[in-house]
Amino acid sequence: MTIDIPKETYSGRVIEITLGATAEEGGTRSRSITVGGETALPYLHFEGEIPHPPALGLEIRDRKPDDWSPLLYQAWGEAMQDPADWARAAEAAGADFIYLVLSLTDEEGQTTTPERAVAVVKKVLEATGLPLAVIGPGQADLDNELLVPVAEATKGERLLLGICEDKNYRTIVATAMANGHLVESRTPMDVNLAKQLVILIHDMGMPMDRILMDPTTGALGYGIEYGYSVMERLRLAALQGDAMTQLPMIVTPGEEAWKVKEAKVGEGVPETWGDWERRALTWEALTASTLVHSGADVLVLRHPETLKRVRAMVDNLMQPVETL
Amino acid sequence: MPLSGLQIYKLLPQTNCKECGFPTCLAFAMKLAAKQADLKDCPYVSDEAKAKLEAASAPPIRLVEIHGGDGRLAVGNETVLFRHEKTFYHPPGLFLHLQDSEDLQALGAKVAEADAYEADYVGIPLRLDGFAVEAASGDAGAFAAAVSAVRERSQKPLILLAPQAALARAGLEAAQGTRPLLYAADGENWEAMAEVAKSADVPLAVRADSLEALADLTQKLAQTGVEDLVLDPQVSGYLDSLHRLTAIRRLALKKNFRPLGYPMITFPGQAQGADELLLAAEHIAKYAGFIVLDHFDQAELYALLVLRQNIYTDPQKPIQVQPGLYEINNPDKDAPLMVTTNFSITYFSVANEVEGSGWPAWLMVADAEGMSVLTAWAAGKFDAERIAKGVKAFNVDDKVKHHKLIIPGHVAVLSGELEEELPGWEIMVGPREAVDIGSYLKAMWSAS
Ligand code: B12
Ligand code: SF4
Numbered sequence: 164m165t166i167d168i169p170k171e172t173y174s175g176r177v178i179e180i181t182l183g184a185t186a187e188e189g190g191t192r193s194r195s196i197t198v199g200g201e202t203a204l205p206y207l208h209f210e211g212e213i214p215h216p217p218a219l220g221l222e223i224r225d226r227k228p229d230d231w232s233p234l235l236y237q238a239w240g241e242a243m244q245d246p247a248d249w250a251r252a253a254e255a256a257g258a259d260f261i262y263l264v265l266s267l268t269d270e271e272g273q274t275t276t277p278e279r280a281v282a283v284v285k286k287v288l289e290a291t292g293l294p295l296a297v298i299g300p301g302q303a304d305l306d307n308e309l310l311v312p313v314a315e316a317t318k319g320e321r322l323l324l325g326i327c328e329d330k331n332y333r334t335i336v337a338t339a340m341a342n343g344h345l346v347e348s349r350t351p352m353d354v355n356l357a358k359q360l361v362i363l364i365h366d367m368g369m370p371m372d373r374i375l376m377d378p379t380t381g382a383l384g385y386g387i388e389y390g391y392s393v394m395e396r397l398r399l400a401a402l403q404g405d406a407m408t409q410l411p412m413i414v415t416p417g418e419e420a421w422k423v424k425e426a427k428v429g430e431g432v433p434e435t436w437g438d439w440e441r442r443a444l445t446w447e448a449l450t451a452s453t454l455v456h457s458g459a460d461v462l463v464l465r466h467p468e469t470l471k472r473v474r475a476m477v478d479n480l481m482q483p484v485e486t487l
Numbered sequence: 488m489p490l491s492g493l494q495i496y497k498l499l500p501q502t503n504c505k506e507c508g509f510p511t512c513l514a515f516a517m518k519l520a521a522k523q524a525d526l527k528d529c530p531y532v533s534d535e536a537k538a539k540l541e542a543a544s545a546p547p548i549r550l551v552e553i554h555g556g557d558g559r560l561a562v563g564n565e566t567v568l569f570r571h572e573k574t575f576y577h578p579p580g581l582f583l584h585l586q587d588s589e590d591l592q593a594l595g596a597k598v599a600e601a602d603a604y605e606a607d608y609v610g611i612p613l614r615l616d617g618f619a620v621e622a623a624s625g626d627a628g629a630f631a632a633a634v635s636a637v638r639e640r641s642q643k644p645l646i647l648l649a650p651q652a653a654l655a656r657a658g659l660e661a662a663q664g665t666r667p668l669l670y671a672a673d674g675e676n677w678e679a680m681a682e683v684a685k686s687a688d689v690p691l692a693v694r695a696d697s698l699e700a701l702a703d704l705t706q707k708l709a710q711t712g713v714e715d716l717v718l719d720p721q722v723s724g725y726l727d728s729l730h731r732l733t734a735i736r737r738l739a740l741k742k743n744f745r746p747l748g749y750p751m752i753t754f755p756g757q758a759q760g761a762d763e764l765l766l767a768a769e770h771i772a773k774y775a776g777f778i779v780l781d782h783f784d785q786a787e788l789y790a791l792l793v794l795r796q797n798i799y800t801d802p803q804k805p806i807q808v809q810p811g812l813y814e815i816n817n818p819d820k821d822a823p824l825m826v827t828t829n830f831s832i833t834y835f836s837v838a839n840e841v842e843g844s845g846w847p848a849w850l851m852v853a854d855a856e857g858m859s860v861l862t863a864w865a866a867g868k869f870d871a872e873r874i875a876k877g878v879k880a881f882n883v884d885d886k887v888k889h890h891k892l893i894i895p896g897h898v899a900v901l902s903g904e905l906e907e908e909l910p911g912w913e914i915m916v917g918p919r920e921a922v923d924i925g926s927y928l929k930a931m932w933s934a935s
Contacts, residue, residue, distance in 0.1 A: 164702050165699060209730060396571055442787075449791075480726050
């Protein structure tokens with residue numbers, strides 16, 4: 164018997180977006196990475212194109228964070244003391260790009276200054292040739308105050324700047340536009356909200372190929388199913404031709420997974436949760452791998468071991484082999 | 488795929504004799520299509536037409552059920568490719584792989600441990616579903632002994648990995664009184680396996696490494712009368728697994744392709760070069776019905792069970808708890824009073840922390856339509872009015888003497904309005920995260 168596999172053909176295509184710029188492209192990165200370009204659902208090569216694997220990045224901070232899991236301190240060790248060392252360690256661990264998050268305050272508890280932010284970003288750019296994302300501390304006024312000088316001091320590098328949310332996107336978008344950077348557009352797990360913010364950002368004059376869409380991630384056990392389904396719906400809409408959803412999706416499973424008790428805490432938890440380290444690593448890996456299947460193009464992770472595991476999986480998913 | 492009224496009409500006698508209670512065969516056909524009439528009411532419909540009509544109304548993916556001493560598992564009968572289209576109904580069973588070549592004592596210990604495993608996730612008990620016992624020794628006696636050893640320690644359903652009629656028979660005998668899944672028929676042994684499965688009335692798995700070969704086999708097996716089949720497309724990694732399982736699910740749902748309209752079984756630990764855990768996770772999201780794991784590790788199993796729970800949650804109904812006033816650690820009239828929402832994940836993260844902290848406390852769960860604190864606040868379902876309403880509806884005053892209410896730190900902005908809604912009450916702003924409740928109570932409640 165011969166079987167006719169039902170294949171879907173779509174009219175839509177996800178936009179290709181390049182993060183980072185090499186010397187020829189007007190920056191200083193040793194390489195840039197391109198994501199997007201899909202004309203089929205995740206890894207269904209038999210009915211469309213999946214030109215690029217998802218980009219796997221590692222999150223670092225401008226200083227050693229105060230409240231990360233002890234397991235992450237163990238994994239990164241001394242490198243966390245200095246963002247340049249941390250970035251080098253992340254590159255050595257196999258990251259495609261570095262996701263640098265600025266802290267609210269410095270080691271002494273003083274609010275982070277623009278001078279400090281610029282200095283850290285420059286230091287990280289020198290320490291590694293990888294493309295870079297620079298993310299504010301998450302408070303509107305301070306984000307704007309820090310990101311504008313960072314964007315100006317790194318003109319042409321095609322950094323990813325964020326996070327743009329409906330209450331605060333104008334300043335970040337304006338400076339990204341003026342200095343040749345990209346932006347991360349985050350909305351809370353809703354197809355229409357995702358589209359609306361993309362429209363607002365695009366209306367300011369930002370080209371579509373410089374916007375990454377962040378649909379918001381929930382950790383395994385803490386709402387992953389909402390993110391998963393919103394991503395599936397966004398990707399289907401994109402393939403069916405809805406232009407404002409045709410953007411690569413960025414997700415932050417590292418941050419979400421390491422926030423929850425299952426990953427963070429080793430003591431005073433139910434015995435049935437098993438070995439802490441295995442559980443914590445599993446938590447991040449499963450959160451990330453599940454989102455790969457729902458269409459994530461860019462994933463931000465925290466533990467180097469997770470990066471290796473997810474890398475092995477996406478390598479396999481991108482193999483040019485006959486399967487049917 | 489359901490037939491239209493006209494398609495059904497073509498299968499009826501077309502004599503318009505009215506005995507069914509309808510004026511014409513066409514009218515009866517229309518009612519049948521709308522599921523408002525019963526085929527039995529026509530005394531003249533031919534057996535052939537009956538079979539066709541029944542086949543057309545069968546679900547595109549057959550529901551296959553197995554059971555152990557008391558545990559039961561039914562998989563299949565899914566109706567959509569994406570959970571947002573409706574929901575996924577029958578979560579895949581997770582089974583632990585065992586071999587009869589192992590020392591029986593060690594095997595028994597393993598079974599006892601895995602059988603007893605039960606984790607709690609937002610009030611839902613999570614367990615392993617059963618055991619897949621392999622006749623690795625090739626010896627019927629050894630296999631039967633292993634199956635018996637497993638049954639002595641577990642009432643859960645079994646899968647018998649015994650692809651030879653003699654071994655299968657021995658295993659089934661040892662499993663008598665249960666309904667295991669028999670694994671597996673292939674291009675060579677299918678006739679003998681079909682006979683064994685049929686006489687024991689158990690479902691039979693079928694394996695082949697191409698969809699064509701699989702479909703050929705299931706058709707042959709269906710002809711022998713074995714109706715409950717399970718497909719093993721013999722995947723070897725993330726990619727071919729995704730492609731084959733997706734193709735099979737699509738063929739069943741979109742083309743109503745009967746030969747592949749069955750649930751699927753996978754062995755993620757047997758795939759070369761894949762991480763068992765990540766592949767099992769893929770199989771949970773992408774369409775497996777039975778998943779056989781080579782390793783039992785509490786941490787990893789817990790994560791997989793939570794993932795399964797999440798993926799199979801009905802997207803239309805968040806998991807919720809009943810609104811009301813909950814007691815934690817036997818509180819008295821002076822114990823602290825806190826408020827949260829009725830989203831299960833929220834309620835249990837708070838309740839578990841308070842319980843673990845050892846503080847006796849009252850936890851008032853407001854009706855926030857099953858949303859988390861911030862989601863409900865943003866949606867206007869967790870506001871001062873609703874909280875005040877809860878205080879009255881749950882007769883908080885009868886149980887708690889003081890008038891102090893601790894609210895989640897994330898909704899500190901509510902305190903002003905709450906003081907207006909609840910005159911005479913003191914509103915205290917708790918920490919943002921539940922983990923910090925113990926230390927907060929120590930510092931703030933003891934002092935107040
Ligand atoms: C999952 C999710 C959803 C799901 C809903 C899940 C559900 N059933 O509630 C969906 C996708 C449906 C959703 C929808 C919306 N969402 Co929403 N959502 C989230 C998300 C990703 C996670 C929420 C969650 O489950 N958290 C886990 C639970 C356990 O947290 P929690 O309830 O807060 O409980 C913790 C603490 O508050 C504390 N705590 C709880 N109770 C108590 C009590 C006391 C006394 C104390 C001391 C502590 C305490 O303990 C818990 C653990 O630490 C968050 C973003 C994020 N990553 O946090 C956004 C988020 C909450 N959503 C948001 C918004 C705006 C919305 C929408 C209004 C968007 C829209 N316009 O459509 C809708 C509203 C829903 C509607 N109209 O129907 C915003 C809220 C912004 C704000 N600050 O107001 C958030 C923060 C995202 C964002 N950054 O913009 N959302
Ligand atoms: S009883 Fe049967 S044959 Fe007679 S009218 Fe009804 S459907 Fe037609």
